[in-house]
Amino acid sequence: MFHNRSEALILAIPAALFAAVVFLVPVVMLLSEGFHGPAGDWSIGAYTAFFSETLNRTVFLRTLRLGLEVTAAAVVIGYAAALAIVHLPSKGKGRMIGLVVLPLMISPVARTYAWIVILGRTGFVNKALMTLHLIDSPLHLLFSETAVFLGLLQLFLPLMILPLIGALENLPKDAVAAARVLGANWLQVFWKIVLPLTREGLVLGGALVFTGSLTAYITPAILGGSKVLMLETLLYQRVAVSNDFVAASVIAFILIVMSFGANLVLKHLATARSRI
Amino acid sequence: MNRLLSPVVLSLVLVFLIGPFFVIVAASLSAGETLAFPPHGLSLQWMAKVFTIDSFRASFAISLLLAVGGTALALMLGVPAAYALSRYPLPFKEAIRAILSAPIVVPGIIVGLSILRYLVVPFGFSITLALFFAHTALVLPYAVRVVSASLDNLRSDIEEAAVLLGSSRLGAFFRVVVPNIRGGLLAAFILGFVTSFNQVPVSLFLSGPGIQTLPINMLGYMETTYDPSVAALSALLAFLSVGIVFLAERFLGFSRYV
Numbered sequence: 001m002f003h004n005r006s007e008a009l010i011l012a013i014p015a016a017l018f019a020a021v022v023f024l025v026p027v028v029m030l031l032s033e034g035f036h037g038p039a040g041d042w043s044i045g046a047y048t049a050f051f052s053e054t055l056n057r058t059v060f061l062r063t064l065r066l067g068l069e070v071t072a073a074a075v076v077i078g079y080a081a082a083l084a085i086v087h088l089p090s091k092g093k094g095r096m097i098g099l100v101v102l103p104l105m106i107s108p109v110a111r112t113y114a115w116i117v118i119l120g121r122t123g124f125v126n127k128a129l130m131t132l133h134l135i136d137s138p139l140h141l142l143f144s145e146t147a148v149f150l151g152l153l154q155l156f157l158p159l160m161i162l163p164l165i166g167a168l169e170n171l172p173k174d175a176v177a178a179a180r181v182l183g184a185n186w187l188q189v190f191w192k193i194v195l196p197l198t199r200e201g202l203v204l205g206g207a208l209v210f211t212g213s214l215t216a217y218i219t220p221a222i223l224g225g226s227k228v229l230m231l232e233t234l235l236y237q238r239v240a241v242s243n244d245f246v247a248a249s250v251i252a253f254i255l256i257v258m259s260f261g262a263n264l265v266l267k268h269l270a271t272a273r274s275r276i
Numbered sequence: 277m278n279r280l281l282s283p284v285v286l287s288l289v290l291v292f293l294i295g296p297f298f299v300i301v302a303a304s305l306s307a308g309e310t311l312a313f314p315p316h317g318l319s320l321q322w323m324a325k326v327f328t329i330d331s332f333r334a335s336f337a338i339s340l341l342l343a344v345g346g347t348a349l350a351l352m353l354g355v356p357a358a359y360a361l362s363r364y365p366l367p368f369k370e371a372i373r374a375i376l377s378a379p380i381v382v383p384g385i386i387v388g389l390s391i392l393r394y395l396v397v398p399f400g401f402s403i404t405l406a407l408f409f410a411h412t413a414l415v416l417p418y419a420v421r422v423v424s425a426s427l428d429n430l431r432s433d434i435e436e437a438a439v440l441l442g443s444s445r446l447g448a449f450f451r452v453v454v455p456n457i458r459g460g461l462l463a464a465f466i467l468g469f470v471t472s473f474n475q476v477p478v479s480l481f482l483s484g485p486g487i488q489t490l491p492i493n494m495l496g497y498m499e500t501t502y503d504p505s506v507a508a509l510s511a512l513l514a515f516l517s518v519g520i521v522f523l524a525e526r527f528l529g530f531s532r533y534v
Binding site for chain 1: 281282283285286289290292293294296297299300303310311312313314353354356357359360361364365366367372375376378379381382383384385386387389390391393394395409410412413416420445470473474476477480481491494495498506507509510511513514517518520521525
């Protein structure tokens with residue numbers, strides 16, 4: 001409505017300048033550190049050195065694996081939950097959505113700490129198993145990949161359920177009924193009707209859960225410790241313990257590439273032409 | 277979906293999502309000395325102890341200041357930017373939009389480390405100032421996004437009418453636009469506050485003598501101490517967030533904006 005370009009710039013420049021100085025320039029400088037050779041030239045030596053260490057490869061693959069596992073689990077549980085929620089009467093639906101959103105507002109430290117109480121040596125699970133005489137001494141449940149998996153899933157599941165609810169609400173009401181009348185079973189209905197028509201919600205949720213899991217710090221720090229390192233906790237160790245900023249820059253770049261890569265691939269999948 | 281299956285699915289998902297919160301509350305009410313669930317006896321001693329731990333009080337004050345100050349600065353920067361993005365033919369519009377939303381997609385630990393290495397070390401920024409800027413940068417994308425959405429939903433001809441009737445551009449903004457996007461502004465503030473207050477990765481590397489945010493302090497405390505005080509503090513923080521969100525939803529319909 002207004003046509004004054006310089007006025008527009010005056011309004012937008014402070015925020016853009018702030019983001020550039022506080023965020024963009026420092027991050028780009030940090031990322032460039034990993035590409036400098038010993039003589040100040042451009043080099044990918046730091047990357048070959050990084051991947052030549054077994055520990056780093058293990059941590060990289062574990063981060064990728066946990067990200068995929070958490071996303072896959074979130075997709076399955078997310079569809080089941082979202083389908084159940086959209087079929088509730090409207091009052092119940094609103095309450096359920098509220099209960100799904102609620103954990104997102106609670107401190108992730110608090111939410112992750114609960115797993116220590118549940119899985120710890122004197123925690124709920126061990127006590128229950130001991131009382132039932134299924135085990136004689138407490139199991140080591142904490143500081144395992146399973147603990148990190150559970151923590152991440154608990155943290156990010158709402159980010160899958162919410163977009164799926166949105167997508168399912170936009171599903172044409174007659175589509176499922178029509179497919180049923182024409183003789184499709186529930187599996188066919190899901191695979192041929194529900195899944196393709198809710199693809200955008202699935203992709204949005206998948207991107208949020210996958211990148212969230214890759215870049216989580218609190219969960220692997222509390223539930224994995226130094227036994228189950230992920231890329232973020234490895235980055236922290238490299239800086240805090242060994243002051244290795246080059247390794248930190250390499251890990252940072254890998255994390256950014258993985259997040260952006262996943263987003264690009266998923267976006268491509270969302271817009272690719274349906275084969276049906 | 278199947279009438280029998282869906283209550284089962286919903287109950288299991290709720291137990292998984294909300295259950296840990298009850299576990300924390302139960303564990304924090306323990307009368308025993310160590311963390312346990314179910315708790316040994318019931319008492320409020322750990323809830324009370326939280327308030328006597330000096331480092332918790334100090335870091336709570338810092339987190340609160342950062343969340344309020346950082347969100348306020350983010351809104352001061354973000355509201356004019358959102359206004360320019362939605363109402364003007366802005367040069368480099370997409371580049372500016374990208375720069376303003378970028379802090380969401382870059383992992384916080386990288387932002388914190390970059391600020392430490394390229395602003396604190398070379399230019400002698402204090403840790404407090406660095407934390408303040410880092411939290412502002414973190415909240416800025418949310419401020420711009422939520423306020424932009426509110427502005428896009430507001431018809432722009434009422435501002436034009438105000439200007440035609442003799443109001444100044446600034447006057448039209450404060451007397452016509454601001455009252456109409458009040459809900460969005462408040463929602464942006466709450467979202468920014470919660471994001472900043474709960475934030476860990478950005479602040480990991482930004483702590484100095486006596487300066488730590490509350491979540492970072494809790495992470496350090498739980499490494500050394502295995503008593504229910506962190507559980508008690510977690511429970512109190514959860515009650516605080518739930519309370520804020522409940523009030524916001526009640527009086528504002530918060531979920532419309534997020």
